């Protein structure tokens with residue numbers, strides 16, 4: 001059996017090598033590649049992805065897995081976890097017919113190109129036909145995977161394994177009942193917070209230089225990573241020892257670059273702190289997008305937008321930008337970076353209204369998959385929900401239904417993981433505060449090691465060993481996601497800021 005395990009590990013490592021090479025090519029595509037390289041790159045990616053898929057779903061891998069899964073061993077051990085996770089991936093991968101995989105790859109790649117142009121020209125009609133095909137392929141994929149209750153379950157499972165639509169809907173409904181009136185109350189008091197100090201000229205290079213300071217202080221290891229610029233910030237891992245992040249810098253405002261850097265830094269800390277002995281194995285990455293997002297949102301918001309964090313960094317920031325900030329108090333700055341304002345664009349939304357953008361997408365996706373909503377009617381449905389949740393009507397499709405890249409790349413069922421991450425970040429944080437009550441005082445001294453050590457021990461080092469629910473249970477004692485801690489956090493924080 002020992003030998004079979006070694007054979008399996010070697011096979012999976014070869015497949016991982018190909019997938020990591022795919023990741024390097026994707027990173028290059030988004031960071032450095034000239035636009036002329038797009039067609040050739042799409043083919044390179046398609047060939048490598050197909051090769052990795054075929055190697056993985058081979059009978060040889062299947063036989064090794066079936067022999068090895070009969071061996072009884074400690075659930076938490078590396079070997080048992082590898083076999084368990086590989087079996088789950090294998091069973092899913094085998095359900096997808098190669099023709100469907102190929103068709104999806106081609107359509108999703110084309111979808112992104114079509115979307116980019118449609119978005120630039122603010123014209124949904126250019127995107128409609130390919131989106132109809134994308135929705136249809138997602139329905140075919142869901143049918144191939146199979147599901148018990150809801151077709152959405154099959155797609156959600158790709159990003160948040162084992163999570164059920166019904167549970168997500170229940171938790172979101174709970175959030176909605178409290179967040180919608182909270183946003184209304186804030187809007188009535190909107191003049192309490194002025195964030196105009198953030199909307200001045202902030203030199204790009206200086207912003208970049210400042211961002212690197214907290215990024216390294218929270219524990220991002222530059223010897224095993226690097227930061228570059230890209231149109232949409234992201235984190236990507238080629239190895240435990242090479243985890244890269246990107247950010248974007250606007251010269252006319254302070255905020256997106258720094259908070260984007262902390263967000264991606266949070267994702268990267270998870271990937272860099274997977275146990276070294278899992279390097280090169282199927283377990284060497286984060287376990288689900290919700291858990292991943294709990295890390296990024298925690299460092300970005302719970303830490304990065306806290307008063308104690310800025311007690312330490314604000315005097316330094318004032319030295320970087322004396323003209324803009326020397327006469328601005330810490331309190332005014334803290335309020336400005338926490339301004340709540342219903343707006344059109346999800347990625348630029350504040351902590352409170354952000355979730356409303358997710359509810360809208362979650363509901364529309366379900367209607368599309370169950371064919372209650374036609375793609376042709378999507379812009380109107382989008383605008384109606386924007387009015388319902390945020391009291392706004394987008395001036396054009398680019399500010400509305402065309403704003404996100406996800407659907408164009410074939411990702412339906414992905415959006416809920418953002419709000420799941422927000423919720424989880426507070427479930428974890430409340431637990432951490434019980435273990436380390438003086439954490440905010442540590443932040444005020446610029447110390448983040450205890451927080452990172454806690455996450456490394458409880459979550460990061462396990463990689464994909466445990467599912468999200470297993471981790472939540474082991475770490476907090478709860479069975480799954482619970483909205484309570486997150487709701488208490490936003491209500492307390494924003495009632496104080498907005499004097500509600």
Ligand code: ZN
Nearest residue numbers: 263267293296
């Ligand atoms: Zn993220």
